Amino acid sequence: MTTALLEMRQISVSFDGFMALRDLNLSLQPGELRAVIGPNGAGKTTFLDVITGKLRPTAGDVLFKGRSLLNKPEHRIARLGIGRKFQSPRVFENLTVEENLALAVSHPKRPWPLLSAGLSAVERDRIAHLMGIVSLQTRAHQVAGSLSHGQKQWLEIAMLVGQSPDLLLVDEPVAGLTDEETDLTADLLKSLVGDHTVLVIDHDMEFIRRLESQVSVLHQGHVLCEGSMDQIQCDPRVIEVYLGRNEEAA
């Protein structure tokens, strides 16, 4: 039995009595690519909040590399090797593209080293490389606030990759991207798999299909089923969740 990189055990989150997550169990093996889908409000973002320390679960435990993440502040969890891309892109608007990436790539992240030393040559190369991947080289010195929505999405993905975490949590990376950009994003994420473990949340079924990964379906704060894209598309419960209500209403 291989040990899981991430294991969520019986996680529940209650917002004033409303259960956003209910006894959620999910585990990721090292090097795995996992897609998570689910209707709006299913609790997808909430469960990333729990992993990254933004939210304390009402019950349950989260283990990363065998250690509990509960009670750890966000920056410590990030330093353990968990990176996150937010649903609506969050980049530092008054910093340039290059500076945004430098923040992510920079190591260590404590005040004194940042004061006393510039970026190393290796880090510089890495930033240039990342800008190349997301085609933002020509924007290197432009402030991120002036980028288009899609460019911000990509910048944030590049920042996430630049942080080189063991586990990448990617919340709706292709919202607002063109088909071509969506394909490139899928390729980028797939290229990370093996060295990294990647969890992708999205609504775009074509995109999820392209990832060729295991899919977990989340519904009302609970994992409804897991399997390949083809399997889950035939699963009556999933059809029920995605289409059923329409039929009921009709």
Next chain:
Amino acid sequence: MLQAFQQHRWPLVIVWVLIIAAIVAAPAVLPVFGLKLLGRFLSLSIVALGIDLIWGFTGLLSLGQGIFFALGGYAVAMYLQLNSSSEQPNGIPEFFSLYGVDQLPGFWQPFYSPWFTLIAIWLIPALLAALLGNLVFRNRIKGVYFSILTQAALLVFFNFFNGQQKLINGTNGLKTGVTKLFGEEVGSDLMQRGFFWLTALIVILAWLAVRWVVRGRFGEVLIAIRDDEPRLRFAGYNPTLFKTIVFAMAGGLAGIGGALYTVQSGIVSPQYMTVPYSIDMVIWVAVGGRGTLIGAILGALVINLVKFQFQSLWPEGWLFVLGGLFILVVTVLPEGVIGWLQAGGPRNLLTRLGVPRRIGTYPRLEIDGKEEAKS
């Protein structure tokens, strides 16, 4: 990009040249009274540099910088008083006898030492700021709540210093004018000239220090904190640490400014810790230009000069002017005067007034455009 940058750089160069020229020429052309005044305003610009660091770059609006400013002033005043009171009854500062105190309160003792005082001037305010800041920041108190807390702290300190006559001469404050330093009276012309040069030097050093902090990667983290602090945590940074450091640094700068201000105005009193005065400090930076260091220096200098001129003409009017200035900046020049200059403000104004803009690469473009419109 680079060209645009250079184009908008000249106003800054001019401002710098003016400030340096004023500092260098002042001792030769100004009477000592004027020199003292300029020296005091330069001291205030050190406080403004600290405020710019925490507010302009990091987004922390402190309305309590007066605490640190006054603490620096009290530290130096206590030393000077002790240093000059050997002929006084009991060998302690004169005011104590007014309240029947014949024993020096314990916390005065270390201020016999000039070395302790030199360190205390900046270290006590910095440590206090670090303590206060850390408490607030680690509890994730932000924005307007932080501002209110700093103002509350200011009120606490004001009331304490104002009420403790037996400890620190209460509302009367501590005078330094007739005290002695190196055998010379602090208020003497010679000393005051010396303090002016010292202040000018420290302004430059403080500017260099803050510049070192805000340039480069540390500064990028500060801007990231201002932009989106929660996001930064997920990138592995601990904003609490960075905020505590810069708040302590701003406190230290305020302390140094307060000490220099005290020796050049001849007194430190709880008036340095009033609520309006700490708000003034913020307005200097807002008007000069948040996030531009030269803006903070210029704002402190110019506003205080205008204030001084104004108060001899129409004392009650100053608050209206200051209020008006603040409204003007908030509505018309949100980046302050220097920010406006940097963003090419004068050029844009000319364009609006109908002066055509020269275009660097395609000089004929505009004419061509007009031709096209006609045909």
